[in-house]
Amino acid sequence: MNFLGRIGRVFLGFCTGTGRLTLFTFNGVSHCFRPPIYFKLIGKQFLDIGYYSLPVVGLTAIFIGMVLALQLHTGFSRLTGGESAIAQVVVLGMTRELGPVIAALMVAGRIGASIAAEIGTMRVTDQIDALSTLSTNPYKYLVAPRLLAAVVALPCLVLIADIIGVFGGFLMASYKFGFNPSAYLQNTADFLQTDDVVSGLIKSAVFGFIIALMGCYHGYNSRGGAQGVGAATTHAVVSASVMILMFDYILSALLFSS
Amino acid sequence: MSGAPKIAVRGLKKAFGDNVVLDGLDLDVGVGESVVVIGGSGTGKSVLVKCIMGLMEPDSGSVKIDGKEVTGLSRGEREKAMQKFGMLFQGSALFDSLRVWQNVAFGLIQGHGMGQAEAKEVALKTMGAVGLDPEVGELWPAELSGGMQKRVGLARAIASKPEIIIFDEPTTGLDPIMGDVINNLIVECVRKLGATAVSITHDMASAHKIADRIAMIYKGKIIWQGAAKSIDQSGNPYVDQFIHGRAEGPIQMEIRAL
Numbered sequence: 125m126n127f128l129g130r131i132g133r134v135f136l137g138f139c140t141g142t143g144r145l146t147l148f149t150f151n152g153v154s155h156c157f158r159p160p161i162y163f164k165l166i167g168k169q170f171l172d173i174g175y176y177s178l179p180v181v182g183l184t185a186i187f188i189g190m191v192l193a194l195q196l197h198t199g200f201s202r203l204t205g206g207e208s209a210i211a212q213v214v215v216l217g218m219t220r221e222l223g224p225v226i227a228a229l230m231v232a233g234r235i236g237a238s239i240a241a242e243i244g245t246m247r248v249t250d251q252i253d254a255l256s257t258l259s260t261n262p263y264k265y266l267v268a269p270r271l272l273a274a275v276v277a278l279p280c281l282v283l284i285a286d287i288i289g290v291f292g293g294f295l296m297a298s299y300k301f302g303f304n305p306s307a308y309l310q311n312t313a314d315f316l317q318t319d320d321v322v323s324g325l326i327k328s329a330v331f332g333f334i335i336a337l338m339g340c341y342h343g344y345n346s347r348g349g350a351q352g353v354g355a356a357t358t359h360a361v362v363s364a365s366v367m368i369l370m371f372d373y374i375l376s377a378l379l380f381s382s
Numbered sequence: 383m384s385g386a387p388k389i390a391v392r393g394l395k396k397a398f399g400d401n402v403v404l405d406g407l408d409l410d411v412g413v414g415e416s417v418v419v420i421g422g423s424g425t426g427k428s429v430l431v432k433c434i435m436g437l438m439e440p441d442s443g444s445v446k447i448d449g450k451e452v453t454g455l456s457r458g459e460r461e462k463a464m465q466k467f468g469m470l471f472q473g474s475a476l477f478d479s480l481r482v483w484q485n486v487a488f489g490l491i492q493g494h495g496m497g498q499a500e501a502k503e504v505a506l507k508t509m510g511a512v513g514l515d516p517e518v519g520e521l522w523p524a525e526l527s528g529g530m531q532k533r534v535g536l537a538r539a540i541a542s543k544p545e546i547i548i549f550d551e552p553t554t555g556l557d558p559i560m561g562d563v564i565n566n567l568i569v570e571c572v573r574k575l576g577a578t579a580v581s582i583t584h585d586m587a588s589a590h591k592i593a594d595r596i597a598m599i600y601k602g603k604i605i606w607q608g609a610a611k612s613i614d615q616s617g618n619p620y621v622d623q624f625i626h627g628r629a630e631g632p633i634q635m636e637i638r639a640l
Binding site: 250259 | 432435436437457461464465467468469471472473475476477478479488489492493494538539542
């Protein structure tokens with residue numbers, strides 16, 4: 125019986141967790157559209173999430189683009205004429221898949237953690253209660269600006285990551301493998317379709333939402349001092365990363381189903 | 383006490399799991415009166431004020447402010463009810479991402495829609511009233527000592543001239559002299575504003591100084607209340623034990639078995 129009880133408890137815990145998260149999401153999103161809207165805070169968050177993540181995202185993107193070209197070059201050399209497909213595969217891989225996912229995972233580590241730690245510390249030091257006593261809704265002041273900023277910032281970051289990634293592949297192809305640079309770029313441009321980029325941007329907006337939501341949710345519900353904040357940070361990063369990969373599959377299946 | 387009470391608490395109950403914290407608590411606070419609630423750690427003092435302020439929803443019972451029920455309000459209505467309140471938190475709960483003057487002006491700008499310049503002026507004037515120089519306004523909360531932080535917290539609580547001020551352990555963690563300074567400031571501020579005050583503390587010196595009336599909470603109920611001067615002759619063994627700080631007596635520290 126004890127075993128069944130344990131299963132039941134886990135199941136109930138799962139249900140309350142899901143319910144809480146749903147309520148939290150609803151509250152957070154609804155405050156994104158109801159005045160007053162704190163434009164200054166949104167701007168500050170956008171700077172933090174978008175601008176200051178550029179170096180990290182840019183560095184990862186260029187290495188991913190380079191290693192992709194390298195792997196394709198060595199791998200495709202087994203096929204006759206396979207090498208000519210490098211430009212196409214790099215641009216397709218970067219825009220559709222690697223750009224959004226890699227950028228989102230990097231931002232989840234950087235921003236998801238910092239959101240959870242900041243809001244978590246505010247929770248355990250009563251600052252969130254203090255907001256309420258000063259007639260300010262914490263959802264509106266803390267959650268909504270982060271959600272909005274992340275949903276806008278991620279696609280911007282991914283667009284830049286796409287370009288840098290493709291450039292990384294181009295560098296390898298033209299300087300290491302001796303491809304004709306202009307032919308490589310021509311191949312890339314001819315092959316690329318708007319849909320490839322747009323689908324990546326749609327995904328990244330969803331990823332941005334997930335990152336900010338997980339950071340805010342775990343931070344907001346943290347308790348128990350420094351240890352609680354540490355746990356909230358871990359949960360925020362891990363759950364965001366897992367959900368990013370999950371939603372990556374779901375969105376890919378939906379966007380390219382036809 | 384004359385006329386209708388400012389705050390009327392009836393049959394307030396709150397439990398966390400099996401742990402019953404408030405067990406049908408009744409308390410009235412008159413207009414302009416200063417009531418201090420004393421009691422040991424973990425007897426539900428903090429939960430009581432959180433329920434009064436609406437930061438926590440009680441399991442059952444009623445809290446009326448100016449004769450109007452405030453339990454079970456929607457978030458919007460609660461925010462309106464909050465405007466009557468100011469609170470000094472135990473750890474001050476200053477927003478560490480904002481400068482000192484922005485902390486003090488926060489309620490004015492966010493809650494009352496005052497302009498920046500005007501709010502800063504009021505904030506600096508309020509800071510003057512609690513003995514803080516205008517230069518302190520440009521510092522960050524982390525740069526201040528505990529006593530200074532308490533002063534800023536007090537200034538923030540009274541800046542928007544609330545009708546009811548809640549003090550959560552105002553002297554805990556301060557040296558006796560700074561504690562007395564804070565007590566004097568509290569008495570002065572509450573008098574000047576004509577506000578109703580509810581304080582919770584286990585510091586008897588502080589209770590004597592700021593209370594018109596003292597109420598003692600034990601096992602989730604008010605077991606004694608009376609004028610502050612009469613507490614030494616309460617004739618209640620629980621109160622006697624508490625104010626003299628004796629380990630022997632009817633109150634047994636419950637040490638929970640693990």
